[in-house]
Amino acid sequence: MVPAPSEQHGDVRRLVLDAAIAIIELEGAESLSMREVARRAGVSHQAPYHYFSDRSGIFAAISEEGFTGLAQAFRDVHETEMPAAKAGFIAYLNFAREHVGHFRVMFRNDICGVTTHALTQTAADSAFEELRLMVSRITGPEIDPNKAFTFAAMLWSLSHGLATLVIDGPLPNKVPPGTDLESQIQAVIDLSSHMVALEVAEMGLLPR
Numbered sequence: 001m002v003p004a005p006s007e008q009h010g011d012v013r014r015l016v017l018d019a020a021i022a023i024i025e026l027e028g029a030e031s032l033s034m035r036e037v038a039r040r041a042g043v044s045h046q047a048p049y050h051y052f053s054d055r056s057g058i059f060a061a062i063s064e065e066g067f068t069g070l071a072q073a074f075r076d077v078h079e080t081e082m083p084a085a086k087a088g089f090i091a092y093l094n095f096a097r098e099h100v101g102h103f104r105v106m107f108r109n110d111i112c113g114v115t116t117h118a119l120t121q122t123a124a125d126s127a128f129e130e131l132r133l134m135v136s137r138i139t140g141p142e143i144d145p146n147k148a149f150t151f152a153a154m155l156w157s158l159s160h161g162l163a164t165l166v167i168d169g170p171l172p173n174k175v176p177p178g179t180d181l182e183s184q185i186q187a188v189i190d191l192s193s194h195m196v197a198l199e200v201a202e203m204g205l206l207p208r
Contacts, residue, residue, distance in 0.1 A: 013051045015041040017065070020058045021101035029104060029111055032058065059105050060113025060120045066102030067123035070095050074130035077137075084137040084207070086193035089159050093185070096163035103167065107160070131156060138196065140206040147203075151196075158192050 019040035023032050032055050038045045052058045073091040080087045096103045106112055106124075113120040135151045136143075143151070165171035166185065175184050200207060 012041075012043055012047055015043060016048045016051060017058065017061060020055075021062060023101075024062070024104050025101035029059070029108070034058075056111070056113060056116070059111045060117035062102055063106045063112040063114065064117070064120040064123045066099060066106040067120070067127040069099060069102065070106075071123070071127040071130045074127065074134055077134055083193055083197065084134055085155065085196040086189060088131075088134050088138075088155060089162070089189045089192055092159035093163050093166065093189070096167055100167055103163065128152070138207055139200055139203075143203075143205055155196070162188060162192075 016037055020032055020037050023036060023040060034048050034052075034055055035045055037055075037058065038048050041047070048058070052061065070092075073095045074088065077084060077087040077091050082090075109115070112124075114124050115121070131152050132148065135148050135155065138155075139148065139151060162171075162185070171185075172181055175181050
């Protein structure tokens with residue numbers, strides 16, 4: 001079989017993944033099929049199978065890539081002078097907005113591949129470890145481990161909820177007339193980070 005023109009150069013695996021991410025972002029994960037991925041990528045129908053056994057493999061690779069990127073976004077928070085909670089909220093929202101296709105797969109247990117693909121699980125664990133380290137910066141190292149987990153879960157929940165409402169939910173349509181969406185989002189982030197700071201102070205903790 002003669003390779004399609006696009007298969008004669010470049011990274012076919014990358015072409016397949018990029019096509020899949022675009023489909024998910026525009027049409028949702030349910031619209032993904034191996035044949036459609038091949039068509040969008042401009043490769044032969046068999047090309048995706050050289051890298052992924054089926055679409056679950058594509059989902060797992062997208063999740064792995066997404067969690068790796070999210071972990072890096074959390075690492076970058078450690079380099080900022082901004083309060084860690086606020087920087088974390090911003091980093092999570094920015095990641096979600098810039099990687100919508102990844103975001104729509106990473107947290108769906110039915111397709112993300114965390115339980116079936118070891119590399120995806122490792123990437124997800126790495127992202128959560130970076131979140132845990134960010135909590136340590138917010139609260140200081142002396143916090144009880146169970147309370148540290150509660151902080152991590154709370155930060156994750158608030159960040160994920162805001163990101164989901166911005167990307168897939170009704171928030172942009174609910175902003176009052178005359179109110180700038182980005183200003184409103186920033187106000188939510190400011191309030192959330194302030195609430196975190198108040199709780200840390202009430203617990204008598206000393207941030208790093």
